[in-house]
Structure formats: C-alpha cells, structure tokens
Amino acid sequence: MKQAILLLSFGTPCEKSDLVPYMTSIRHGKAPSEGELEVLTARYDAIGQWDNVNLQTMGEQQKKSLETLLGVEDIYLAYLHKPHSMEQAIKAIVDAGYTSILSIVTSPFYSVVGTGAYERKLQAILQEYSHISLDNIQSWWDRSQFIEYWSSRLANLNPTQADTICIFSAHSVPVTTVGDYVFHITSAAEKIAERVNLNHWCTAWQSAPPYGEWLGPTIETVIEQALLEGAKRIICVPFGFVSDHVEILYDNDILCRRIVEVTGAVYERVPMPNGNALFMAGMAEAIKERINK
Structure with missing residues (x-):
C-alpha cells in the first residue's frame, strides 16, 4: 500500500480579489456585505498582507520544513478555504498511484469546527475514490x-x-x-x-x-x-x-x-512558530509514529 502525506492548512488571501471567495468559504457560502468587506480589507491592509510573500506562502514554507524533517519529497499541501485546493490535491494523489492518505492539519489542537471541518471535507471528496483509504492525525499538541x-x-x-x-x-x-x-x-x-x-x-x-x-x-x-x-x-x-x-x-x-x-x-x-524546525518536528514525530504503527 502506498501512503501519501497530506498537509492541511487554513489558507490565506493573496490578493484583494481573493477576499470575497475566501470569506464566503469560511462563512459556509454566505458572502460578506460591502461594509464587511471594507472592514476586512482594512485589516489585511494594516498587516501588509498584499505585499508580504511570507504571509502568502506560509503553507508552502511549512510543507518544505516538514519534507526536510521527514526526508521525503511526496508531501501534498491543500488549503481548506482556497477554491478546489483540497479537490486538486486529492486528484494529484490519486493520479500518482497512492491508495492511502495520512492527513495532518497544521493546527495542533482538535475541535469539531476546526480540524473536524478538514476531515468532513476530505471524506466528502473521497466518496468519488472508494479505493482510497484515509487516516487522520487529529491533534499533536502533546508532542x-x-x-x-x-x-x-x-x-x-x-x-x-x-x-x-x-x-x-x-x-x-x-x-x-x-x-x-x-x-x-x-x-x-x-x-x-x-x-x-x-x-x-x-x-x-x-x-x-x-x-x-x-x-x-x-x-x-x-x-x-x-x-x-x-x-x-x-x-x-x-x-x-x-x-x-x-x-x-x-x-x-x-x-x-x-x-x-x-x-x-x-x-x-511570543513569536509565532511559522516554519520553525523545532515546532515542525512535533508534527513530523506525530506522522512518523502513525506511519510506524
């Protein structure tokens, strides 16, 4: 059995035009009003979102850190609130010949509305791929x-x-x-x-x-x-x-x-971990332990 590692992240808007679909996804299909969009845009403007490559590519940076720690090159990355991101990742995994997926969310704590949302969406997508099995690492804060x-x-x-x-x-x-x-x-x-x-x-x-x-x-x-x-x-x-x-x-x-x-x-x-090697090593350890079971 070939097993793919799927890293799941919340996602972030990279351009102002991304804000409406991004917030609509977060709000389960309800688009923000013009007033809400103005407030949201002002907040992202205030943190320099549109010019900060680090903020826009944080998921990719964490993926690279995890690949280095695990010594693998086949980690897939998908975002919960970017259109078709998870669907595209699953298709790429299937096309590569994998028959099993081990998923882990960057968030270290499990909650029904947090990590649980990734699991529910994955399960819905995988209904089209009955030959693919799924194993989820729900939390890893205790590392x-x-x-x-x-x-x-x-x-x-x-x-x-x-x-x-x-x-x-x-x-x-x-x-x-x-x-x-x-x-x-x-x-x-x-x-x-x-x-x-x-x-x-x-x-x-x-x-x-x-x-x-x-x-x-x-x-x-x-x-x-x-x-x-x-x-x-x-x-x-x-x-x-x-x-x-x-x-x-x-x-x-x-x-x-x-x-x-x-x-x-x-x-x-306290500074955020981002792609810090020590922090990401906790995630890597959780993955290794699950693979070796």
Whole structure:
C-alpha cells in the first residue's frame, strides 16, 4: 500500500480579489456585505498582507520544513478555504498511484469546527475514490517539541516578573461543540506554565464571529480584567495558532496592543512558530509514529 502525506492548512488571501471567495468559504457560502468587506480589507491592509510573500506562502514554507524533517519529497499541501485546493490535491494523489492518505492539519489542537471541518471535507471528496483509504492525525499538541517551542520562546521574554501576566489564547468555538477542546488547551497551558515557572497566567479565547454563542471569556475581556487588577505588562501567548496571519498580526498586535497601551502598560507577544524546525518536528514525530504503527 502506498501512503501519501497530506498537509492541511487554513489558507490565506493573496490578493484583494481573493477576499470575497475566501470569506464566503469560511462563512459556509454566505458572502460578506460591502461594509464587511471594507472592514476586512482594512485589516489585511494594516498587516501588509498584499505585499508580504511570507504571509502568502506560509503553507508552502511549512510543507518544505516538514519534507526536510521527514526526508521525503511526496508531501501534498491543500488549503481548506482556497477554491478546489483540497479537490486538486486529492486528484494529484490519486493520479500518482497512492491508495492511502495520512492527513495532518497544521493546527495542533482538535475541535469539531476546526480540524473536524478538514476531515468532513476530505471524506466528502473521497466518496468519488472508494479505493482510497484515509487516516487522520487529529491533534499533536502533546508532542514535547510543541511544549518546548512555546516554553523556550516565552522564557526569553522574562515572564515571571511580579507585574506580568501571560495570557494563553486559542480560537474560540461554539459552546455546543466544545468536547475535550478546553481540557486540551488548559492542559497544554499548564505544561508550559510549569516549564517556565509562571506565577501569573490564564487562558482566553479569540476570533469568535459576532453571532451565536461562542466559548469565552474573550482575550479582550481577560486583558481588561488583568489591567484592572494591576498588571503592568501583558504577554500574549497565542499557542492555539501556528503562524503569522490576520488573527495574530491584527487581532493581537493591533487590537489587543491598543487595549494594553492605552493604560500605559506594556504589550508583548511570543513569536509565532511559522516554519520553525523545532515546532515542525512535533508534527513530523506525530506522522512518523502513525506511519510506524
């Protein structure tokens, strides 16, 4: 049996013309209004999306890093919210003669609406290819490399000062789909906090849409409360995400920074892994372990 490795990523718009189909996919077929599109465009403008090749090619960079770590050349890359990307990847895999696919999502934590969305779409596409089997690695946050990456980068910021609070954040999910998501996020945060000997830390949730009932408290609320309680320095640790993109560079580095600095406090953030070899080694280890079973 030949097995292809399929790396799955969220995707990002590369040109302004990509925004409407991109957001329409994220919103399950509902196109953004003109007003919403103006707001979204302004946010991507603010982070320099249209001129930043690194932001536009992050998935490709992570794929190359993973191929180097695994010593293979046949990793396929597909995006959830780029038109036909997953369909094209599956067709290429089939055309290459593979009969089995091992998929892994760049996101380290499993949630029904997050990683689960990739699985559901893959299964729907594979209905046309009954001879192809699918195995999904649902999460890999418990790898030592994942914990080590965030611990070492956080430690570099001297986070144990008395007036400092570290806020670990991940993407919010609908309250009806929580499952083990909160437990895993909290467990990972506890491991990192213990490794770094943190005195003051908490978890928060970000990037929830303005509709429905989503998991809280929001990162904005947590920051405001920390400042009210006397924190003079806020360190954001968005370890539920894997790379620089609008939810980090705008939501954290612009919106959250504004909340912090208007009070005279200091805002800092742990650097995102992107294609970092240590971080990607956690993903590679998860793949090797599954292949060798």
